[in-house]
Amino acid sequence: MKIVTRSPRQSIFPKIVLTFLALLVPLYTLNLFMNESGSDSVRTEIVRSMNAKVELYHNLIESDFERIIKLVQAYVNDDDLVMLSTAVPVMSEIQKTSAILALKRKLDLVKTSSNFVENASVFIPLLDRIVSSNDNAIAPFDKEQFRALAVTTNRYESPYLMWKDRLFISVPYPDPAISDRREPTFLLAVEVSEKGLRDALRQFANNGELAVLYGNRLPWSIASGGAPAEMADAAEARIAASRLPDDSGRLPLRDGKAEERLDIGGERYLVVTRSSSALDASLSIYMPEEEVFGSLRRYRMWLIALSLASLGILLFFSFSLYRMIQRPLRTLVRSFDKVEQGNLNLIVSYPLKDEFGYLYDRFNAMVKELNVLVHEVYEQQYRVRLAELRHLQSQINPHFLYNSFFLLHRMAALDDRDNIVRFTKFLGEYFQFITRDGMSEVPLDTEVTHARNYTEIQSFRFASRIRVLFGDIPDGCGGLPVPRLILQPVIENAYHHGLENKTKDGWIGIGFRREDETLVISVEDNGDELTDASLQSLRDRLREPADETESTGLMNVHRRIQIRCGAMYGLKLSRSKAGGLRVDIRLPLSRKENEHVPIADRG
Template sequence: MLKNQSIFSKVMTMVFLLLIPLLLLYAYSNQVSMKVVEKEIENSNVNRLSFFLSQMDSVADQLSKVAFTLGREPEAVKFQSIHMSYSYDLFDTIKIKQTLQEKINLQSASYGWTNEMTLFSPVALQMVSTNPSQRYDMDYFRRNMSMDWSYRAKQTDYGVQNYFFRYSSDPSVMFDGIEHVNIIIEVAFAAHNIEVMLDKFKEGSIGEPFCFHPSFEPIMNSSADNGLVQSMNALLKGKDLGKSGSEVIELNGTSYLLSYAKSATLGWYLVDAVPLEHVLAPITTSRNLFYVTLSMLLAIGIIIAYLLYKNVQVPIGRLIGGVNKLKRGDFSERLAKPSSKEFSILFNHFNHMADQIQDLIEKVLQEKIQVRDATLKQLQSQINPHFLYNCLAFIQSMAQLENKQAIVAMTQHLGKYYRYTTRTMQRETTLGGELDLIRNYLEIQKLQTRRLCYEIEIPMIMLEAKLPRLLLQPLVENAIVHGIECKPGMGEIRITGYETEREHVIVVEDSGAGMSAEGMKELEAKLACEPAEPGGSSGSGCGMWNVHQRLKHHYGGRSGLRISASERGGLRVMMVMEKRLLISEAEVG
């Protein structure tokens, strides 16, 4: 059966056969881990809750014993008999209360919990309390007095807060022949103390602990999820809870392990809800171990498949990619020798074929460049005599007017201009040299027209950039002949430049007559096409077409001319030169 399958099919079949025992091992280990983890987490949570409750009950019991301790203090005994004894004057009464006040303050401060302690004598109607703002009378105690811990809200200096209260009394005193309650001791602590303990209980835990009582609102930690706690509180109210236990519940689509234990002192339940996804973390570890093992086997299978891919698929892909590049016109593509001997002969034949095609293309390209150079020289031979005649006519006119200064300026600029243009053997120059030619040309035009001004702003860093000669002059001449001269009044030409990470850009703008949108589209079409006869173009597009073609073939990429309307009213020509030289005109020559 496997004999008729491909290599890839055989490899994948072997990989799946190796995975079967791993899947069986994982199923067994996952089942064992599930039982162990569930049992351990349940015991751990109940033990934590019991330990926490023992601490809370311990503090509450200690506060309960304060009543007995305070009732046996000598000052407390004197305080109880103030009304019945006529040996105490006002000063003694104040001193007894002050001493007793200090002792209960000391007792209250000895506990870490926020608490209040009050001694009230119903016979003497005297009170000593750590909370002097509270007002006590017999009606207050008749309403609230309980020998067990009770829970209610009370008004404090910080607003309404919840407190736990516990009372003790001594009814053994006879006064005027009637048995009276001698003293009532109230001990109270704020529910905020339990909130602080819940915060500590929650530290390092992923659960949501809170205290539950079916008759009151839950006591939560400061960072509790109120919505989750309220949902659990409503769920627990309908259950008959024992002293402790745990169960799995589901709320809002999430399963929780709910553990609880009852406080023997306060009668409240401490509840902790832990998301099962965190409870089952050991199982996740076991699962990850399985995934690691599985990944190792998959990696082995992938390596085997990769070796086949590298030695078969990659050489075929490279060959197809090379053929596609030749199809797109990239004849410089060559294929490196592959590691497999089977493809070496095929790659060598491909490289030999690409060499022959590239040689033919380069010969054709050189012939085209030579034809364009001949066209450029022909255009220069047509333009230069006419330009020279105008300059000589200007010199003659200035000579007749005996304007020596104009004659000197014209001859200097004209000499520099022709000294630069007649160096036909020099194919390339710097941008700074090209700008010197432009300045001489513009100064000659200013002398002739007297209504031309210009501005050149090129960054210093661009002046040493290499470029073919006579690229800017046709653009400036076109701006004057077809822009400035076609519009009355003063004309302005502005030449600016900037560079980006990939390009040098030079912009020539004029304030001349400009060009309509249809005219610009027609000019862009002329620039994009390559006429069968290089000299076939005429008018304003001839020189610009030549510059555009030279930029494209010299720099490649996105190089060339971009035509748009200028804010000055005329035409804006942007000359883009990419920073990579594909074919050097000097090498072609």
């Protein structure tokens, strides 16, 4: 059966998967874009909310201190304070006591006005006493503390003073910067409560956060506490770095805000800072990003998990699609290829009863029916060829009979007994060979022996004018099976068509040679009646389809060889070197098993 070659097929499976991906990828990309955009928006809103939170806390502290400063500033012109600082020598004890008690009540009011006030005190050099809001209302005058706090400050930009690691807001009167006096007549001082600020910072900081209030110029800081040691150390280092002036000589974060991210102890923190020039202080809150953006990260992890799950589902879908569609379809296609190549004993199985099960059943039924039809057609074609072969042999068998009997009659009339004996021996062997109908193939040396018998018979007629020369059979080729009666008809054609009118010096040469996997038997003569036109006519007749009425020996032999061996073999006609016809009988030295062999001849 003819094998048809085609270009490689394109599988439908990748097309289905790519189509699915073409639908899924844009949807997934859009969803990913929407999630990322939403995540960025939420992140921005969270940061904005944290900034607003820090700004609110900062404003609360700043407003408290502004209120304290304004309250203290208002007491500069208090009558009792003025009297105690300037008229003590002329005041009676009752007046002094009354003025001191009134002043203490006002200082108590300053202390209770804010949780950020530890103590409110008035230093009065003339009285040589310190009046404060503490339980010990009147204390001895402390000159060292007085001198340390009697420093001019800008109460609207840098109101704080440091003394023995304690933070104060002081108002000397009169201000030394604008007075000729060497010392103020009194000094109002408010000690900032570190405990109050720390408690407030603890309220500002949630779980895991750290709130720090620190001075921009003065080296003080108050932290909410409760944070890991490495976090507190990192905050201190950051505060120390923030007090270094920049290239312009100005301190950073002057009445401004900042955001940054720090890695502390293997954890990432978002630091939001607000700075106030009115207090010369900054508030920083350290927030773990896990607390701030933890929900977003968890959402992102869920998104990644969903993406991986989607990928797994896609792979599972592709594998299921491969098993349900691609694999049975590929098996069916390969089965068609095998049938196309001639394998009609093929049965494919499919375990399910779906559409592919139906296709497989129909395929098996089709192959079975096709196998029956092919065998029927082949048997019919073989019987036609066998009948044709028998017809060709029947044409060959009587061809030589008539002349032989006439020749035998003439020798008997001449009483030539020796030649009659020889002639009848060759003639008997000749007819014994051609009448063996059960044999369609014979060994090459048997076929050559029969041809020799024929030439011996013909020598009784043409011995005086035609010589026949046989070459040697190549080694290993004597037992080669060849179709019966292929050499003698070609030699007979040389006698009757090539040399019929040759009166003398006629010859016929029979040679044998191997060409790769082909055996070539050459039969040539030195006849002088072959024209180019007749040679071409013979060649054309060999190429034409067989004619049922064709009786020419050459055509019969050529047709029989092609029936047996295939279209590559048969007769090839040319002009011999002596000018006559040269016939090359081409036979295969080997044949594939069961190829072009009739059913009756197969083992």
